[in-house]
Amino acid sequence: MLKSRTFVKRTRKGNVIKVIKEHYLRDDIWCSVEGCEKCKQEKIHLSCNPRKTKLSEFPQLIIPDTNIFLHQIDIMEHVAFTNVIVLQTVLDEVRGRSLQIYNRIKTLLEEVPKHFYLFSNEHNRHTAIERLKDETMNDRNDRAIRTATLWYNIHLKTHPNGQITVLLISDDKDNRVKAQQEGIKACSMAEYVEQIDDYPELMDMVVYPSEDDTNDKKFTYEEHMTPVQISGGLKAGLLYQGSINISMHNYLEGTIMANIDGEETQILISGRGSLNRAIQGDTVAVKLLPKEEWKTNASKIISNDDEKEEEEEEEKNNEDETMKDGNEKSEEKENEEVSYTEKPIPTGKVVGIIKKHYRQYCGSIDKNTVQKTTNHNATQNILVISMDRRIPKIRIRTRQAEALMGKRIVVAIDSWSKNSLYPFGHFVRDLGDIGDRNTETEVLLLEHDVPYMPFSQQVLNDLPPEGENFTISEEELSKRKDLRDLDICSIDPPGCTDIDDALHVRPLENGNYEVGVHIADVTHFVRPSTAMDREAAKRGTTVYLVDKRIDMLPELLGTNLCSLRSNVDRLAFSCIWELTPDAEIVNVYFTKSVIRSKASLTYEEAQNRNDDKRMNDNITKSIRILNGLAKKLKKKRLDAGALTLASPEVRFNLENDSQDPVDVEMKELKETNALVEEFMLLANISVAKKIHSKYPESSLLRRHPTPPQNNFDVLIAAAESVGVKLNCSSSKELADSLDKAIVPGQPYFNKLIRIMTTRCMMQAVYFSSGTVSEKDFWHYGLATEIYTHFTSPIRRYSDVIVHRLLAAAINYGEGYSTDIIDKIKIQKICDVLNFRHRMAQQASRSSVELFTNLYFKDRVVEEEGFIIRILKNGFIALIPRYGIESIIYSEPNTKNVSKQIFTYDAKENKLVSEYCTFKIFDRITVQISIEETGVGGISSKLSMKLVKPFVPGISVESQNANKMNDEELNEIDDEIRNKIEVIKEEEEAQKTSSEPALKKRKVA
Structure with missing residues (x-):
């Protein structure tokens, strides 16, 4: 049955056109209830034995309306909710209002055990309705939902297994009243879950429409502007839009980046009132404060433990005034800048929230x-x-x-x-x-939005049906270059099972070398638009934690069929150069291949082969040639201005059974690390040039923006204070000055300043080449004009896309989807990948932090460290031995010391007291331990306390602070030895007569 209606509309250019909208109605859209004899359905989604509650004498299927899904999606995902009918009307409404919730509903529809069924009520002849004259779209949709619910109830009244009731769940009182008037059973979400006795936690998960009974009448925030007011303010240039970033050290301080007078500028938002209910990640509208209210102070550290004091002050300020006025009076106390500067930075307040990031x-x-x-x-x-x-x-x-x-x-x-x-x-x-390790690991995965659930059956269905017995077909071999005769080997960290890359080199008759980088051909198994491809795109990257990894691809591919193990045939994508002995590129070509690696080596094993002159097999000779070429490639990069930076990375040694950390050590890099790195960089650059030459508008590339000069201001000033001059005018000048950054008697200084330079860098990002001008392709850290990621497709989805682009560029195979030549779609992929990559990095750091806390549990150690950042009421110290950093407060930690011990010197960015001065790069000694934190000690964190230099009120007593002479130590040793002898005597006495021994111990 076909219905059509005609209407006219005006185009953007002002032309009026006639539009004919056709609406097809069908009789073969079934109810999908098991056992229904009226429907000739091929697939069953809904069980004929749904839940029975006190709301009806019959078993019940449920139909939630749109607002239930929008506001109660968390409870809908609970295992208690099964046999749910999702109406097309509802899904279409949700899609228009929240794409995130729409995707969550789509996931529910795909989960077989949940029994969620999408009923196309808009195309079913019995349930489709037209909008009435003067009826709002919202009222029309509510009526469509009630119509579909009524049809289901009539349809299932004569079900062979007995009548089944279909219950409408809505938190809209008017909708429920109309439903009941039409003979439909309806209830709110709270009323429904009250009837489910098996899951008492459901009542806690209900979202209530009103919160009036919980309001804090003493606190009043400024009213947010309406969307129309915000839009007008943005157009007039009176407001600025940006995503708010809250300080990690001060939850009452945030910033946005905005364009002020043609320059990208940071706007500071300071104080509870100015934040005005904005939460980390919200897109907000900000109004600048008058220039005389702009801030110039360093950031003050505020933790949750300080919040009670802050709240009490807020209450006091609000007794006679609004939150706005109270905040203005107390802003001096809540200050407030993200980084040290003498120049005031723009300061504003949130006047509206454009998009919430809940x-x-x-x-x-x-x-x-x-x-x-x-x-x-x-x-x-x-x-x-x-x-x-x-x-x-x-x-x-x-x-x-x-x-x-x-x-x-x-x-x-x-x-x-x-x-x-x-x-x-x-x-x-x-x-x-x-405190439970598994619980805390799940927490960090959730907090960093890492998809970690097991792969769904739909994804696993895309794996080769042969499983581990998969073999390369003769047809596939005929399309590829056979490189199985080459002496190819892989070099990876110890324990690596997802081997992405392998290398080979062989001398040519003309004196040059053929060098090949061979990368796992993941795209042979991960086809575009499949469930596996969508899941890999969603995950974006493999996430590496201390004790586990969260794979981007199922294990069968990641650690088996795609992993370039030794002595087995593997599919690869090869990048092969002809290089001169001076590592100059003569030519390069790319080919799909089949390889058979001759050795899977660790960095240490490869290094030992390189160093052991007695070993002269083909693989060892290849490693030596590759190592020589790699050194020349690295020199060329460094001469061009590439940076060698550093990070305080550590490695935990875990106990086999419990996986508890038993030792921690700094990661050691060998020459063979650099060997692999140089050829991977060369492959990435060569591939980037190739795909960009073929697809200049839609290549997936990676750029590292040049950091603004003011990023280095604090570091330059700190370096000058110890006699080191940093030139940050270009990456080449910076690299040269870092090489010269040496302080006599401080061997760690050069690495320390490289670590701090890393903190000044911008984030490297993926981008679509058609969205950025070519001059901005520049990768600052690598000093190369163009770059991409090609070498790790097992663990990075970016590389999967690049493999598809490269295959299309060399005209391999049947071609790929047109999506890879759509610059907008590529940029959307890049946006997701940038987010996933950032979250994966943060999750990895949080995992190290978790295991650091576990390692120091029940341990108290003293260790040397360095100050790397000065704040108004403290400083941040880095401890090289463990690769950790933490805040040390400069305020008193005892009630006996009431005065401020340190004064912050803004001009020279230092903390000054009568006892000593603290500056960046200063060497200190700290005591490291784990302490209970939070209100009531609900969590624990790594704590550093200053030991040396000794400062009364903030230092801890230790042997470094109060040294004993040798005579005192000997006396203590004698006392301990005497006590041991007494205990031994008691134990001996207890063997013959336990009673006297016990009496003797009591007397003692």
């Missing part, structure tokens, strides 16, 4: 907000402290308050009213005990 947050209950009650199931309003220090406390309702104490939980933010100090949210799930 997500699920991991945290713990603030036990001081839990009331002790005899009714353990009583509902309480409590506060949750987020693991992310940039997020404010979140108020939730729960009946599990006491049970959840000492647990890591997941919560979500629902809303934040202007007269509530904290946002209001709901409980999502319990992760496990605080």
